Amino acid sequence: MNINIITLFPEIFEALNYGLLGQAIDREDIKINILDLREYQINKHGQVDDKPYGGGEGMVLMAEPLEKSLKDIPLDVLGKVINLSPQGKLLNHEKAKEFSSLTSITIISGRYEGIDERFISQYVDEEISIGDFVLSGGEFAALSLIDSLSRFIPGVIGNKISVEQDSLSQGILKGPVFTRPENFNSELVPEVLLSGDHKKIQEWKDNQALERTFKRRPELLKSAKLTKKQKKLLEELASKDIL
Numbered sequence: 564m565n566i567n568i569i570t571l572f573p574e575i576f577e578a579l580n581y582g583l584l585g586q587a588i589d590r591e592d593i594k595i596n597i598l599d600l601r602e603y604q605i606n607k608h609g610q611v612d613d614k615p616y617g618g619g620e621g622m623v624l625m626a627e628p629l630e631k632s633l634k635d636i637p638l639d640v641l642g643k644v645i646n647l648s649p650q651g652k653l654l655n656h657e658k659a660k661e662f663s664s665l666t667s668i669t670i671i672s673g674r675y676e677g678i679d680e681r682f683i684s685q686y687v688d689e690e691i692s693i694g695d696f697v698l699s700g701g702e703f704a705a706l707s708l709i710d711s712l713s714r715f716i717p718g719v720i721g722n723k724i725s726v727e728q729d730s731l732s733q734g735i736l737k738g739p740v741f742t743r744p745e746n747f748n749s750e751l752v753p754e755v756l757l758s759g760d761h762k763k764i765q766e767w768k769d770n771q772a773l774e775r776t777f778k779r780r781p782e783l784l785k786s787a788k789l790t791k792k793q794k795k796l797l798e799e800l801a802s803k804d805i806l
């Protein structure tokens with residue numbers, strides 16, 4: 564996958580070079596192309612932003628440097644142009660998966676008050692928000708977007724099953740996990756996990772996942788595809804009113 568990033572702060576993307584994502588970049592499963600918006604300034608003063616028309620707070624990233632940087636990306640690797648914005652569609656599991664199937668994407672990281680609306684109307688295919696809060700820059704949203712979509716790219720996560728069992732893959736959350744020691748400050752690992760009985764362990768994990776979702780994110784259960792067994796368990800949880 565080719566990922567182009569237009570930003571005023573290229574150094575922030577050093578963070579991509581760590582862990583599984585970093586390894587995928589080393590293997591060139593993912594190719595990152597960072598464009599420093601300053602290099603597309605409109606004058607010798609390095610100008611890329613200006614005051615908003617009509618007054619108001621802060622500065623706005625100008626359309627011209629953004630256009631120049633975009634036009635510097637070869638058309639065959641430009642792909643979908645995504646602007647990060649708190650006004651965009653909320654990023655979720657499905658969206659990240661959808662983006663991972665594209666061969667190329669171009670991500671615009673805004674700053675200040677955002678970017679000139681005319682650049683959005685002329686060049687942007689989709690606006691994405693990573694949550695109902697405001698960041699000071701799109702770079703951190705871009706890192707989250709790239710990390711989340713990369714998990715669906717074949718080979719990035721060594722163990723495919725691990726991705727499939729992660730929270731939200733089956734529409735619900737994953738249950739709790741434990742590792743050594745068995746006794747931590749007098750709190751013991753649930754006995755069933757030490758039993759060696761794989762059927763029982765799986766049943767416990769499935770129940771925990773459902774219970775956790777019921778307690779923490781009950782709205783997910785409305786659209787989750789549940790088995791008959793899970794539906795029955797859910798009815799039991801609801802009747803116990805464990806919230």
Ligand SMILES: C[S@@+](CC[C@H](N)C(=O)[O-])C[C@H]1O[C@@H](n2cnc3c(N)ncnc32)[C@H](O)[C@@H]1O
Binds near residue numbers: 649
């Ligand atoms: C301070 S914000 C601009 C907010 C804008 N004035 C508004 O009210 O919608 C600066 C930049 O941070 C990024 N940003 C802020 N919050 C974001 C979010 N929730 N999701 C994605 N990007 C975000 C965008 O790139 C945005 O252009």
